[in-house]
Amino acid sequence: xxxxxxxxxxxxxxxxxxxxxxxxxxxxxxxxxxxxxxxxxxxxxxxxxxxxxxxxxxxxxxxxxxxxxxxxxxxxxxxxxxxxxxxxxxxxxxxxxxxxxxxxxxxxxxxxxxxxxxxxxxxxxxxxxxxxxxxxxxxxxxxxxxxxxxxxxxxxxxxxxxxxxxxxxxxxxxxxxxxxxxxxxxxxxxxxxxxxxxxxxxxxxxxxxxxxxxxxxxxxxxxxxxxxxxxxxxxxxxxxxxxxxxxxxxxxxxxxxxxxxxxxxxxxxxxxxxxxxxxxxxxxxxxxxxxxxxxxxxxxxxxxxxxxxxxxxxxxxxxxxxxxxxxxxxxxxxxxxxxxxxxxxxxxxxxxxxxxxxxxxxxxxxxxxxxxxxxxxxxxxxxxxxxxxxxxxxxxxxxxxxxxxxxxxxxxxxxxxxxxxxxxxxxxxxxxxxxxxxxxxxxxxxxxxxxxxxxxxxxxxxxxxxxxxxxxx
Numbered sequence: 217x218x219x220x221x222x223x224x225x226x227x228x229x230x231x232x233x234x235x236x237x238x239x240x241x242x243x244x245x246x247x248x249x250x251x252x253x254x255x256x257x258x259x260x261x262x263x264x265x266x267x268x269x270x271x272x273x274x275x276x277x278x279x280x281x282x283x284x285x286x287x288x289x290x291x292x293x294x295x296x297x298x299x300x301x302x303x304x305x306x307x308x309x310x311x312x313x314x315x316x317x318x319x320x321x322x323x324x325x326x327x328x329x330x331x332x333x334x335x336x337x338x339x340x341x342x343x344x345x346x347x348x349x350x351x352x353x354x355x356x357x358x359x360x361x362x363x364x365x366x367x368x369x370x371x372x373x374x375x376x377x378x379x380x381x382x383x384x385x386x387x388x389x390x391x392x393x394x395x396x397x398x399x400x401x402x403x404x405x406x407x408x409x410x411x412x413x414x415x416x417x418x419x420x421x422x423x424x425x426x427x428x429x430x431x432x433x434x435x436x437x438x439x440x441x442x443x444x445x446x447x448x449x450x451x452x453x454x455x456x457x458x459x460x461x462x463x464x465x466x467x468x469x470x471x472x473x474x475x476x477x478x479x480x481x482x483x484x485x486x487x488x489x490x491x492x493x494x495x496x497x498x499x500x501x502x503x504x505x506x507x508x509x510x511x512x513x514x515x516x517x518x519x520x521x522x523x524x525x526x527x528x529x530x531x532x533x534x535x536x537x538x539x540x541x542x543x544x545x546x547x548x549x550x551x552x553x554x555x556x557x558x559x560x561x562x563x564x565x566x567x568x569x570x571x572x573x574x575x576x577x578x579x580x581x582x583x584x585x586x587x588x589x590x591x592x593x594x595x596x597x598x599x600x601x602x603x604x605x606x607x608x609x610x611x612x613x614x615x616x617x618x619x620x621x622x623x624x625x626x627x628x629x630x631x632x633x634x635x636x637x638x639x640x641x642x643x644x645x646x647x648x649x650x651x652x653x654x655x656x657x658x659x660x661x662x663x664x665x666x667x668x669x670x671x672x673x674x675x676x677x678x679x680x681x682x683x684x685x686x687x688x689x
Contacts (some may be wrong), residue, residue, distance in 0.1 A: 222564070225507065231254055232277060235264065235266065235271065235274040236274040236281075240281065241281055249677050250294050250295070250296045251293060251296075252347065253288075253291050253292070253295070254291060256291055258433075261625065272576060309565075329646070330645050331644045331675060331678075332669060333669040334666065335669055337497050337533075337534060337666075338620060338668055339668040339669065342590060342668065343536065345555075353629040362402055367565040367567075367568030369557065369559060369560040370397065371397020371398075372397065372568050374575050375542075376397065376544075379395050379530075379544055379546075380392055380395070382530075386512045387512075387519030387521065391549075392552075394546055394548065394552045395522065396545045396555050398542075398566055399542075400531050400533045400541045401503060401505040402432075402536075402543070403541075403563070403566075404544065404545045405428075405501070405503065405529065407559055407664050409433060410556060411551075411558055412466055413436050413438045414498070415437035415438075416437060417438050417439065418438070418462050419438045419440055419468065420442075420467040421440055421442055421443065421468045421654065422442070422445045422450065422470060422503075423445060423654045424652035424660075424662070425468070425470075425475075425652060425654070430667075439556050440501060440654055441462055441654075442654035443504075445474065446485075448480070449471070449482055450469060450489060455467075465497075465499055468503065470503045471486070471502055471504065471617055472507065472510045472514050473506035473509055473620060474512050475621060476647065476649075476652045478620070478623055480514055481515050481517070483536070487520065488518055488668070490521050494525060500525060500528055501529065502527065502528050505530065505531040505534055506534055507619060509535065509619075509620055511591075519545070523546060523548055524548075527545060528542065528546040529546075530543060530544050540574060541570055542567070542571055549611060592617045594668075597668050598618045600667075601665070601671060604670060605622065608676065610625065611624060611625045611626075611661075620668075621666060622664075624662065624666075625663070626661070630662055631661065632649045633649075633650055633659075633660075635648070635682065636648040639678050643674070644675055651654075
């Protein structure tokens with residue numbers, strides 16, 4: 217990165233350069249394709265409020281870059297050299313898997329020809345039994361007038377009442393006023409970061425850990441320090457050393473169904489972690505987005521601490537539908553009020569329609585039966601996935617009775633990024649370990665695998681072809 221001399225202002229790009237960069241980006245992203253005619257000078261002048269000379273200069277820059285060509289009397293057209301790569305070609309550059317936004321884009325694509333065994337969500341067939349189509353009319357009847365206005369800054373009251381009972385099931389005693397509804401767990405994380413993390417502030421995270429969190433922290437200008445993750449939780453000895461040296465305010469962690477390793481926090485580790493939190497005045501943010509997939513009896517830091525030094529984050533995106541985007545934060549009263557104000561400032565409100573939908577689902581007896589079936593499916597898939605990895609002679613980090621993710625490595629594939637590239641050529645996409653590391657340059661043999669997706673026969677066949685061996689029969 218270049219730097220300017222002290223006291224010297226960096227020169228801002230011209231309006232022509234800014235416009236040229238914007239059009240170039242749209243071409244690269246496929247908004248304009250080969251042979252498409254760009255808007256006319258008059259159209260762009262009306263759209264952006266720029267002078268004709270500015271737009272002519274922008275077109276000249278695009279021509280100089282080889283992106284567009286003028287055609288006398290017709291305008292400017294996108295050249296063939298600027299054609300956007302086909303999806304499989306774009307995804308084939310696996311070096312970009314170290315880019316957090318790249319992997320998020322890949323997971324949002326719908327590509328039936330590619331088997332995404334590194335996917336972060338359960339198979340659609342599992343979630344389809346939630347039968348969201350049954351609830352629209354019931355949602356509308358619960359409050360037709362309210363559906364045309366912004367909701368409460370805390371979120372829909374009856375759903376927060378339901379969450380009081382749901383939190384009680386895992387041992388967390390909270391009142392409705394301590395709960396703030398959000399657009400999924402990711403908005404919840406974003407609100408906490410905006411509230412607590414100043415630019416340059418040191419923040420602790422699981423390493424390996426939840427990669428979208430890393431992206432949010434980098435966007436906030438935070439200094440990220442990784443706490444090594446063990447099979448039964450954070451490495452407490454390493455955490456103590458880091459706390460002594462760094463004195464951070466926040467530690468983001470996942471106690472149950474850890475993403476990406478699938479590990480669960482042990483009671484012994486939980487007690488030791490909370491002792492350190494009290495000793496070093498550490499606030500622990502516990503992301504429990506996979507709570508619906510796990511037994512309520514597993515240790516949660518927020519249950520042991522009762523939201524004194526913990527903030528609890530939950531979500532229905534994984535267990536119902538990512539399209540609903542309903543999550544929540546549970547914390548102390550004063551902080552909940554502040555976070556609700558911050559949410560109102562940034563987003564005005566969360567979606568009351570989605571919140572009412574979840575409330576209707578929770579109100580029906582079908583919900584508990586649905587969860588029981590979901591957990592049974594997960595346990596069966598986990599058992600089958602572990603047997604599959606045994607047949608393929610893979611190492612598995614931890615062998616939980618039920619987990620959406622397994623963290624696995626193949627002894628003859630020391631770099632999972634190279635393995636990912638080879639598998640992608642077979643139309644199988646994994647999530648290589650580097651993506652989940654605080655240091656994305658650190659070579660890793662490990663990768664995250666979705667237990668539902670790996671059971672597709674295409675995965676085993678692709679691994680055998682790529683690794684060139686039989687494995688155990």
